Amino acid sequence: MFHKSRDKDEMVESWRQDDLGRRIRQDLQASYGTARPSDQVWQRVRQNLPAATAGSGPNLIVRLVHRALFTSMGPVVLLVGIMMIAGLGYYSTTTPIFSRVPLPQNEAQYPQPVSAAYEIWLDKSLDKEGASVHRIVTYEQWEGPTVPVSSDSPSYRERLAWGR
Amino acid sequence: MRPSSATAQDDAVLVLRIRAGEIEAFAALYQKYHAALYRTALAVTGDSPAAEEILQECFLRAFRHIEKVDASTSLAPWLHKIALNLARNWLSRRGQSAAPLEMVVNRLACPAWLVPERISESKEVQAVVRDAILGLEFRQRAVVVLFYMWDFSVQEIAEILDVPAGTVKSRLYYGREQLRRLLRADNRLPAELVYSVP
Numbered sequence: 580m581f582h583k584s585r586d587k588d589e590m591v592e593s594w595r596q597d598d599l600g601r602r603i604r605q606d607l608q609a610s611y612g613t614a615r616p617s618d619q620v621w622q623r624v625r626q627n628l629p630a631a632t633a634g635s636g637p638n639l640i641v642r643l644v645h646r647a648l649f650t651s652m653g654p655v656v657l658l659v660g661i662m663m664i665a666g667l668g669y670y671s672t673t674t675p676i677f678s679r680v681p682l683p684q685n686e687a688q689y690p691q692p693v694s695a696a697y698e699i700w701l702d703k704s705l706d707k708e709g710a711s712v713h714r715i716v717t718y719e720q721w722e723g724p725t726v727p728v729s730s731d732s733p734s735y736r737e738r739l740a741w742g743r
Numbered sequence: 744m745r746p747s748s749a750t751a752q753d754d755a756v757l758v759l760r761i762r763a764g765e766i767e768a769f770a771a772l773y774q775k776y777h778a779a780l781y782r783t784a785l786a787v788t789g790d791s792p793a794a795e796e797i798l799q800e801c802f803l804r805a806f807r808h809i810e811k812v813d814a815s816t817s818l819a820p821w822l823h824k825i826a827l828n829l830a831r832n833w834l835s836r837r838g839q840s841a842a843p844l845e846m847v848v849n850r851l852a853c854p855a856w857l858v859p860e861r862i863s864e865s866k867e868v869q870a871v872v873r874d875a876i877l878g879l880e881f882r883q884r885a886v887v888v889l890f891y892m893w894d895f896s897v898q899e900i901a902e903i904l905d906v907p908a909g910t911v912k913s914r915l916y917y918g919r920e921q922l923r924r925l926l927r928a929d930n931r932l933p934a935e936l937v938y939s940v941p
Contacts, residue, residue: 604891606872611782616795624802
């Protein structure tokens with residue numbers, strides 16, 4: 580293909596101006612020399628620039644970390660960051676994240692069960708031999724008194740769970 | 744389009760302004776290069792909607808990576824590199840140069856006497872050459888377009904395509920040989936032009 584190494588560049592450059600080269604150049608210019616994209620392309624580029632500016636998540640994080648570590652304010656930023664994280668950690672361990680719903684104090688405060696299947700009672704009663712028997716029953720299965728009595732009574736019930 | 748020192752200086756100023764957040768500078772960069780990049784994408788893909796899509800994505804990528812570019816040189820090779828990578832991806836998705844190659848093969852397979860009338864108008868001759876270039880495989884097509892359309896040097900093309908300079912020369916040689924064969928075999932060319940193909 581090439582006879583002498585030092586002639587390669589000259590030979591390649593001569594391809595720009597030989598007959599075939601001139602024809603290719605001329606026809607490429609004639610075919611595409613005046614082609615222009617529509618104005619909508621710039622509009623679309625422009626619309627998408629804010630997203631490009633903000634960068635993707637990792638890119639933004641890398642920039643922030645880089646700025647935090649390698650600028651003159653880096654140590655201050657780091658210290659403030661560490662203090663914020665420590666404060667948040669302390670707060671989260673000492674303060675319940677969700678406020679708790681207070682337990683009902685008596686039967687009247689209990690919400691009415693939506694479905695008996697969701698209301699589970701501890702049924703404590705005496706069997707024929709007088710031994711204490713505990714079983715977990717639903718509301719319909721309860722055959723004892725409707726109002727709970729003391730747990731010392733031979734028969735009593737206690738609501739274990741209720742609601743939806 | 745050939746990068747001059749003035750162009751490189753202009754580009755360096757634009758890059759610094761874009762890095763400082765000036766959208767107007769980016770608009771100026773777009774104005775400077777969009778037509779050339781569109782023509783390159785069009786010459787390589789042969790598809791104007793694809794060329795517009797490539798142009799759009801090219802500038803968005805350029806904007807995202809403006810921090811990484813070497814501001815001391817012209818941006819033309821860098822922007823062409825992005826555009827050609829996008830064009831190659833587009834051709835891969837589509838099945839590289841399927842339609843243009845079919846066109847070329849059909850014309851080669853068609854006997855001369857079946858061609859209703861040989862063409863002589865220069866515009867149609869240009870179409871023959873354009874189709875022949877689109878019939879080249881992507882690697883050769885990209886080199887031919889960069890070499891002849893924009894007068895990039897072999898070294899610049901090597902940097903744009905990320906290949907050694909020797910590979911650029913080789914692709915250019917074989918691309919030209921293939922073009923010569925395609926042009927000689929294209930039945931649309933009038934006899935006087937066929938014989939004039941070097």
